[in-house]
Amino acid sequence: MGESEAAGLRGRGNHGPGSADELLSPLTRVPVESLQDLGSPRTEGVSPEHVRLLAESESPLPPIVVHRSTMCVIDGAHRLHAARLSGERDIDVRFFEGSERDAFVFAVRANTMHGLPLTFAEREAAAERIVATHQDWSDRVIASVTGLSARTVAGVRARSTEHGPQSNTRVGIDGRSRPLDASVGRLRAWEIIREHPHVSLRELARRSGVSVSTVRDVRKRLERGEHPVPEKARAQRDVSAAGRDHQRLVSDDPEALLRELTRDPSLRFKEGGRALLRRLVTLCLTPVERDAMVGAVPPHRAPLVVDLARAAAGMWLDFAAEVERQRGTNEGEPPLGQNA
Numbered sequence: 001m002g003e004s005e006a007a008g009l010r011g012r013g014n015h016g017p018g019s020a021d022e023l024l025s026p027l028t029r030v031p032v033e034s035l036q037d038l039g040s041p042r043t044e045g046v047s048p049e050h051v052r053l054l055a056e057s058e059s060p061l062p063p064i065v066v067h068r069s070t071m072c073v074i075d076g077a078h079r080l081h082a083a084r085l086s087g088e089r090d091i092d093v094r095f096f097e098g099s100e101r102d103a104f105v106f107a108v109r110a111n112t113m114h115g116l117p118l119t120f121a122e123r124e125a126a127a128e129r130i131v132a133t134h135q136d137w138s139d140r141v142i143a144s145v146t147g148l149s150a151r152t153v154a155g156v157r158a159r160s161t162e163h164g165p166q167s168n169t170r171v172g173i174d175g176r177s178r179p180l181d182a183s184v185g186r187l188r189a190w191e192i193i194r195e196h197p198h199v200s201l202r203e204l205a206r207r208s209g210v211s212v213s214t215v216r217d218v219r220k221r222l223e224r225g226e227h228p229v230p231e232k233a234r235a236q237r238d239v240s241a242a243g244r245d246h247q248r249l250v251s252d253d254p255e256a257l258l259r260e261l262t263r264d265p266s267l268r269f270k271e272g273g274r275a276l277l278r279r280l281v282t283l284c285l286t287p288v289e290r291d292a293m294v295g296a297v298p299p300h301r302a303p304l305v306v307d308l309a310r311a312a313a314g315m316w317l318d319f320a321a322e323v324e325r326q327r328g329t330n331e332g333e334p335p336l337g338q339n340a
Contacts, residue, residue: 108146
């Protein structure tokens with residue numbers, strides 16, 4: 001799946017990739033025993049209570065959607081269990097004709113739009129899988145499929161691709177493919193112009209992966225003897241790289257950074273600075289400490305602990321954003337980690 005499928009978000013009423021009627025077969029009935037409920041993104045399983053409510057309903061239930069090549073249910077696991085509970089031998093089905101990875105995207109979209117909503121953990125797990133199978137999709141596209149925020153998807157992507165290859169382009173909701181860093185396309189256009197000075201703007205744009213207006217600007221800059229990447233964009237790119245390096249250092253050795261902070265007099269000799277250091281100490285968990293604390297959470301308190309941990313993470317994200325904003329205000333610099 002690529003540009004044409006992401007374009008479906010625009011051309012199919014924003015129902016998501018792989019959700020158009022042409023991907024589904026006409027309605028048919030199949031034996032209940034021939035189906036497998038293995039294609040759903042519901043990692044926490046079906047809800048027995050919801051199954052019972054569906055089984056007791058006197059209204060006809062919508063047909064389920066089944067991946068034809070695997071016979072796995074990708075939308076309607078609860079309805080399938082309800083049919084089994086009611087003793088039904090056959091069930092209404094529409095077959096999904098795409099690949100397994102496309103079927104999973106369809107399943108996630110369907111299960112975030114109707115029926116029993118996916119939990120946050122299930123949607124986050126789904127986003128992680130889609131990031132792996134559709135690396136060129138933008139955070140906004142994946143967010144629209146999973147029902148998460150683009151910011152949450154960006155965090156999932158950062159964790160999922162930290163040590164793996166990443167695509168240099170992203171396909172947006174409008175179906176257009178754009179480079180993550182426009183300066184890369186500008187530099188590529190500059191190299192092509194040097195080797196083929198008479199190539200057309202349209203061909204130059206196609207080969208460099210940027211817009212016609214961008215390559216026109218690159219050509220004019222070269223004619224004036226200027227750098228193909230504007231100075232502001234070059235500065236932002238340097239800051240972004242510095243931010244990524246800093247984040248990598250924090251991830252690799254947070255204790256070393258904390259020791260450095262505790263030696264800073266500007267923090268140690270201020271009440272607010274000392275309070276900050278005390279809070280930061282509690283955040284630097286080793287893997288052993290983390291696993292020990294995870295194991296100490298009793299099952300009946302797990303939901304509350306999860307909610308509190310996520311709330312704390314959100315507050316720290318807001319704190320980091322405010323520090324970055326103050327840094328930019330006070331020093332006239334863009335925030336660390338800002339995209340070019």
